[in-house]
Amino acid sequence: MGNPNRDHEYLAKLQDYFASYRSLPSYAVIGELLGMASKSAVSALIKRLSLAGFVEMTPDKRLAPTKRFFEREIADFNVPAGLPAAANDAMSDSLSVDDYLIPRPSSTMLVRIKGESMIDAGIFDGDIAVIEKRHAASIGDFVLAVVDNEYTLKELGRDKQGYLLLPHNRDFQPIRPTESLEIYGIMTGLIRKYR
Amino acid sequence: MGNPNRDHEYLAKLQDYFASYRSLPSYAVIGELLGMASKSAVSALIKRLSLAGFVEMTPDKRLAPTKRFFEREIADFNVPAGLPAAANDAMSDSLSVDDYLIPRPSSTMLVRIKGESMIDAGIFDGDIAVIEKRHAASIGDFVLAVVDNEYTLKELGRDKQGYLLLPHNRDFQPIRPTESLEIYGIMTGLIRKYR
DNA sequence: AAGGTTAGTGAACGGTCGTTCTGTTGTCAA
DNA sequence: TTGACAACAGAACGACCGTTCACTAACCTT
Numbered sequence: 335m336g337n338p339n340r341d342h343e344y345l346a347k348l349q350d351y352f353a354s355y356r357s358l359p360s361y362a363v364i365g366e367l368l369g370m371a372s373k374s375a376v377s378a379l380i381k382r383l384s385l386a387g388f389v390e391m392t393p394d395k396r397l398a399p400t401k402r403f404f405e406r407e408i409a410d411f412n413v414p415a416g417l418p419a420a421a422n423d424a425m426s427d428s429l430s431v432d433d434y435l436i437p438r439p440s441s442t443m444l445v446r447i448k449g450e451s452m453i454d455a456g457i458f459d460g461d462i463a464v465i466e467k468r469h470a471a472s473i474g475d476f477v478l479a480v481v482d483n484e485y486t487l488k489e490l491g492r493d494k495q496g497y498l499l500l501p502h503n504r505d506f507q508p509i510r511p512t513e514s515l516e517i518y519g520i521m522t523g524l525i526r527k528y529r
Numbered sequence: 530m531g532n533p534n535r536d537h538e539y540l541a542k543l544q545d546y547f548a549s550y551r552s553l554p555s556y557a558v559i560g561e562l563l564g565m566a567s568k569s570a571v572s573a574l575i576k577r578l579s580l581a582g583f584v585e586m587t588p589d590k591r592l593a594p595t596k597r598f599f600e601r602e603i604a605d606f607n608v609p610a611g612l613p614a615a616a617n618d619a620m621s622d623s624l625s626v627d628d629y630l631i632p633r634p635s636s637t638m639l640v641r642i643k644g645e646s647m648i649d650a651g652i653f654d655g656d657i658a659v660i661e662k663r664h665a666a667s668i669g670d671f672v673l674a675v676v677d678n679e680y681t682l683k684e685l686g687r688d689k690q691g692y693l694l695l696p697h698n699r700d701f702q703p704i705r706p707t708e709s710l711e712i713y714g715i716m717t718g719l720i721r722k723y724r
Numbered sequence: 725a726a727g728g729t730t731a732g733t734g735a736a737c738g739g740t741c742g743t744t745c746t747g748t749t750g751t752c753a754a
Numbered sequence: 755t756t757g758a759c760a761a762c763a764g765a766a767c768g769a770c771c772g773t774t775c776a777c778t779a780a781c782c783t784t
Contacts, residue, residue, distance in 0.1 A: 340761090346635035353634050357552070357593035361742060375762045377742065395742095398552035404627055408639045408657060431627045431639075431720060444626075456651035456721070476723065524721040525626060526651070528671065535731090556772060570732045572772065590772095729782075740771070748763075754756085 341382055344368050348389075349403065358389070358397050404430040435523040441467045443519070445478060445487070452476075452487060455502035457524060463487060464523030469516070476521035481511045487521065536577055539563050543584075544598065553584070553592050599625075630718040636662045638714070640673060640682070647671075647682060650697035652719060658682060659718030664711070671716035676706045682716065 347367055352358060359367065361376040370376055380397065383389045387402045405428045436442045447461045455476070457463070463478070471477045477490045479499060488499035488509065499509040542562055547553060554562065556571040565571055575592065578584045583598045631637045642656045650671070652658070658673070666672045672685045674694060683694035683704065694704040 349634040353628070353632060355587045355591075355593050356595075356598075357587050357591050359587065359589050359591060360740080362740080363589045370762070372763045372765090373742070374744075374764080377744090378761070380742095392550040392552050392554065394554050394558045396550075396552050396554060397742095398550050400551075403551075404634075406631070406634070406637070406639050408641055410641050410643070431630055432625050435626055435720065435722065453651070456648065456653050456656075458651050461651075522723050524719070524723075525630065526719040527630060528717050528719075555770080557770080565732070567733045567735090568772065569734080569774075572774090573731070575772095592772095725784105727783085729780105731778105731780085733776105733778075735775090737774085738771105739773100741769080742767105743769100744765105744767085746764090746766105749761085751758105751760085753758085 341379065341386070344379060345383060345388055345403075348383075348399075352399055352403070358399065401430065401433070404432070406430065435464050435525070438466065442522075443467060444525070447487065451501040451503050451506050453503050455489075457487070457502070458526065460526075462525040463521050464525065465519040466522045467519040469518075471517045471520045478518045478521065480514070480516040480518055481509060482513050485518065490517070536574065536581075539574055540578060540583055540598075543578075543594075547594055547598070553594065630659050630720070633661065637717075638662060639720070642682065646696040646698050646701050648698050650684075652682070652697070653721065655721075657720040658716050659720065660714040661717045662714040664713075666712045666715045673713045673716065675709070675711040675713055676704060677708050680713070685712075 348358065348364070351367060358364075361373045361380070364376045364379075365371065365373055368376070368379075370379075380389060384391075387400055389403060390398060390400050392398050407428050443465050445463045445465050447457055447459060447463055449459055452458075457476075463476075465478050471490050473490055473492050475490050476487060477499075478485065478487050479490075481499060486499065486509070488501055491498040491500040491508065495510070497511065497515055499511070499515075501508065543553065543559070546562060553559075556568045556575070559571045559574075560566065560568055563571070563574075565574075575584060579586075582595055584592055585595050587593050638660050640658045640660050642652055642654060642658055644654055647653075652671075658671075660673050666685050668685055668687050670685050671682060672694075673680065673682050674685075676694060681694065681704070683696055686693040686695040686703065690705070692706065692710055694706070694710075696703065
């Protein structure tokens with residue numbers, strides 16, 4: 335009957351559904367969604383996906399996605415003209431974007447970038463910076479700092495006279511804190527959305 | 530009887546539950562969870578939360594959280610001068626970075642950037658591009674294309690002679706496909722990790 | 725004090741849930 | 755060609771689902 339292993343395709347549809355509704359449907363509806371006429375086929379599919387670690391049952395026996403459900407492959411596009419989609423065994427990395435960028439949620443915040451002072455570092459106006467809150471930083475880190483009562487994202491530098499905040503833009507001058515310099519957090523990631 | 534408006538407290542428990550299991554339990558279990566003895570109390574609570582916009586029913590009538598369900602309580606630590614409170618506001622209507630960048634999981638892939646050809650667009654070697662697979666693109670889109678049997682990320686351009694692939698790096702020349710140009714997908718996001 | 729409002733109890737009920745079992749069909753290896 | 759196997763169809767079934775209704779208790783107003 336069926337093709338060899340359409341489970342990956344079925345999983346994709348469930349992922350789309352969950353992305354839309356933040357909930358997994360009943361077996362009957364899954365059947366409709368996937369083009370299956372009987373719930374027993376769905377039941378078997380769920381068992382397979384459960385074994386593969388993509389879904390699980392909550393303590394009260396409800397179907398729920400696992401963390402793995404949200405993982406994505408990162409493909410290198412060195413691949414010579416073969417579809418990178420088909421071969422999922424040789425993938426380098428597999429994780430969810432959240433886990434990748436935000437390993438410690440409780441100490442992490444997101445900050446919308448304003449201004450052009452870091453464009454030479456590939457950080458543009460409107461981008462979102464992932465900031466891990468902490469008060470210590472190393473020279474060379476990109477830091478979100480409070481300088482003279484104002485928040486700013488710059489590279490942390492140092493010279494004979496003390497700490498500096500270095501912009502990455504030829505048109506801007508380094509900032510030397512006159513009164514106070516407080517490190518609010520360091521930048522651990524960048525997020526940008528197009529269109 | 531009860532205190533004035535414990536709904537906020539109830540919501541918090543549901544949020545915790547969902548964070549643990551990525552699913553909302555049945556009314557009976559919600560009752561246990563919240564210390565309610567009857568399901569009709571839960572039913573009433575769900576109606577209230579639904580009115581307030583924290584939960585909703587999927588098309589197939591299952592209980593599901595809304596985007597608002599995931600909104601973070603804006604922590605009330607003191608704002609000296611222009612605290613980056615605009616932080617969460619950036620992605621206020623999405624529940625996670627995943628959701629923000631990847632609304633349609635099944636047609637989205639992640640590709641590790643190789644090379645310097647797009648550095649003037651703030652896309653660096655080692656960055657991860659979010660690619661939405663599709664074969665049609667508009668002029669000006671950043672596209673992952675297969676040109677003469679090789680994958681490349683460039684801006685899609687056009688002149689009198691036809692389509693072009695434009696790098697964003699002064700040291701690179703535009704690419705004019707000699708044999709074939711196939712659009713593999715368009716770039717909808719960028720992810721970078723520091724350190 | 726009376727009356728309204730709101731949150732919750734408890735029981736009854738029809739509908740839907742997911743499981744299970746039997747049967748069918750297409751694929752693959754011997 | 756045969757037999758094993760996997761994916762799926764279809765029907766039956768008990769359990770659990772969420773709704774509804776009548777009722778109670780605490781808290782407003784006035």
